[in-house]
Amino acid sequence: MTRFLVRRIALGVLVLWVISMLVFVMFFVAPQDVAHTIAGKNATPQTVAAVKRTLGLNLPIPTQYWHFLVRCLHGNLGQSYYTQVSVNSLIKSRLPATLSVMAGAAVIWMLLGVTNGVISAIRPRTVADRSLTAFSLFFYSLPTFVLGLAMLNVFFYQLHTHGLPNLPASGYVPLTQDPYQWFLHMILPWVTLALLLAATYTRLTRGSMLDVLGEDYIRTARAKGLSERRVVLRHGLRSALTPIVTQFGIDLGTLVGNLVVTETVFGISGIGKLSIDSITNGDLPVIIGVVLVASAAVVVMNIVVDIGYAVLDPRVRLN
Amino acid sequence: MTAQSDQPGPSEDVLLRISDVRKYFPIRSGSLFRRDAGSVRAVDGVSLEVRRGETLGLVGETGCGKSTLARCITRLYDLTSGSVVFDGQDISTLNAREMRPVRSNVQMIFQDPYGSLNPRRRVGSIIGDPFAIHGTASGADRKRQVQELMELVGLNPEHYNRFPAEFSGGQRQRIGVARALALRPKLIVCDEPVSALDVSIQAQVINLLADLQREFNLTYIFIAHDLSVVRHVSDRVAVMYLGKVVELSAADDLYEHPRHPYTGALLSAVPIADPDLSDSRERIILVGDVPSPTNPPSGCRFHPRCPKARHRCVEDDPALEPQFVDPADHTAACHFPVADGEDLAAARPQLAAADRADDAVDPDLSVLHGSES
């Protein structure tokens, strides 16, 4: 187990290091006119040179990278060009909104996906199974922003124009400020994300439940006279959950992308929206900060998921 | 059988000479931080000679290293040490490019007629592979040669465009034979070519191999775990146990005068068609499993299972040498060889308790283990 841990963490560190290199190359080496961009369009050559000196762009590239790495390792992500606020505090202030969207959606999609998958698996080829399969494939094919905009149109605009009580269209109310409003504002983003991501889990749960329910020990459990409910939930679902845990790890990277889109569509000022806004403003330090933090989060979460998986299933540790 | 009038002197008589060949597979663990955790000694010091035009049988239980030895000879595996001299040329250290011309002279027929043919390619292109790889024939010429080969091994040349799945096991093995024969090799290593076939089909494939040998003056190394098949096809037979040759002899001599107790045990497991004779014969049941080749027993590797084991067997690894009054070409590696007429079934090992402890064979757990056949 220790060896597995060490190897897994070593790989995580390697990934993070490569990401730092990629980001560095992307932002500091590839575009020749970083200083120009920062200094503004009408800057004199002197200003540009001054900016270069402040950013350390006149130093050799390995030295620049070293400075960059050391700075990041100290947890200092620099300052926003646009607002002069430190990137760390920007990200910190946006974090609650993003976490709210993520956590609520995750709960719904896991419940929805696993429940639908189990229903499909215990009654394969029935009407219920086929409609659930069609339902998941439909949402699986739907782009995030299309579903988000459709949700807004129906649950905000159509209800609103017909004078019916409607959900709020956009914005984020902190949980600490007003839990009820927080909840109302979160419903649409949650449901949007959950419907999209639940599809994968429905299909996955169904498949792995079907595999598991065909196993001998399930037949034994039935033969012992256990109730069907107990057989399915205690004996079946438990073993079927391992691939679902793995998929959760894989989906974290995808989720970051979905969050960017969801926050943009629903006007939630989280980290995803922050990245899009800073692109519009050409605010490089913020973009870099967001990419680094999000990547690190994905890598760390993946390690956590893998370790959890290894605890659940000893076979994983061997390879 | 080997004495042919047109054969030159004895030194040129030898087509293949392998000396002290060893193949160890390292057991590695971890991917990032490699560390060696011992090795599997699949072949551990085998020396053999194969004469031009003969068939050398190679027998032993599954896992004794005979297939690994075959892959060392055909250089599918790199040797750990030792040398393989084919037709006067040491091929054990050649790289892939230098091996190419040799490959047309050393071919192999594989055990599994299902696994050894690519299921996604048509038979014509499978048999045509040797021509394509060595660039010896192409286009219509290749097709003609392939169809001749198909005819030669008893396949319908019109089935050129079929897939392997459309043939029976025996027909597939004929395809394998045709492919091996394409470049007119001097030596064909047959790795259990009939083990996977029905008994009725086995005879046909063996007869095909015999016909081809006569027609093209081929030399075979014929591997099997079934002694009756080997006896039928071989001029000489080598018996392998746990990576070593324990007995080597002309086929008939081996069957009539087995010297190594392991050979004796293998022979006793061969079914005999005559029920009266079969009843009168004692089967020698070997005790225990084949020990792990990762950590082979000390001294004679057979001693933990040998009915004649003595203290010396635990300490001393016997050399392969003629026993009693045997001819020089009948050698066995045993301190206490079996005499003619000796009843092996009545023999009991005489080992000190200390000797047994080393062997880690728990008598309670030991499985009665006859030879498979």
Add this chain to the structure above:
Amino acid sequence: MMQPPIETELLSSELPDIEAPHGALPEAVVQGRSPYQLAWLRLRRDRVAMVSAGTIIFVILLALLAPLIAHLTGHGVNEQFHHIGETPDGAPKGPNHIFWLGTDDQGRDLLVRAAYGARVSLLAGLIASAVAVVVGTVVGLSAGYLGRAIDTVLSRIMDIVLSLPYLLFAIALVAIVGPSLKIAIAVIAFFSWASVARIVRGQVLTLREREFVEAARSLGASSRRIMFVDVLPNVLAQIVVLASLLIPSAIVFEATLSFLGLGVPPPTPSWGNMISGSENYYEAWWFLLVPSLLLLITTLAFNLFGDAVRDAFDPRGEMLGNRGKE
């Protein structure tokens, strides 16, 4: 020399059909059916697959015939019809006899723009998937067959690419280089090849141990020949399936980039930037619906078709972790 033949007369008289060399089997005109022909036959009988294929063909035709549509309607793709194409207060107009699918916020014909948008989506989807499949296949074959250090290095690269939050990286990259279709395609391909490579590698690892690969090596075939002549045909079915499932995700990826303003720069229409434009016009439902529906039926058709191809190659569900199906 070998001994004289074993008596086989008896055996062959009992079993004349099995081994008789010259086809004692009735010599029907059975041509060898390749696994691909079999899969094709199964696919032809699958109604869902045929409907999806029809939908895909429809979208392809829409893309190909976009200039014709523009010509027939007389509406240029970026032509703004301020008088007839907009309400007096400058909002989009609903479907009518001049603009069959309505207009957008700038009075442009949605039908023409949607047809041109199909070009962008298909181009991005097909090219990016093709690049990803080719690169992924070559990398997966090399990693799986050549093994050792090459495998270790390539596998680490795959792990890294797969663990990057790809949309965020794509956004960041586009932010520096500036949005364009080429960049979008490159970004999509870059983040898609690794999943193909990983699956191909896994397949090759098991294929490498098969005897037919050893047979090819014993014939003196080069590694490259074995990889492409012997191993590749055995993973081709999986690759076809992967490709047909990769296309819809590439299309969605491009649409997402365009929606965020990081794909095809306006005024060139793409379904993504059309949907983005509709964001502030709730009442103009057609403005959101036309590009959304096209995007949905395209991805749905590709996904359904991909599933059907998988079933056709693999009716018993053995390959590729075909877990979502029986």
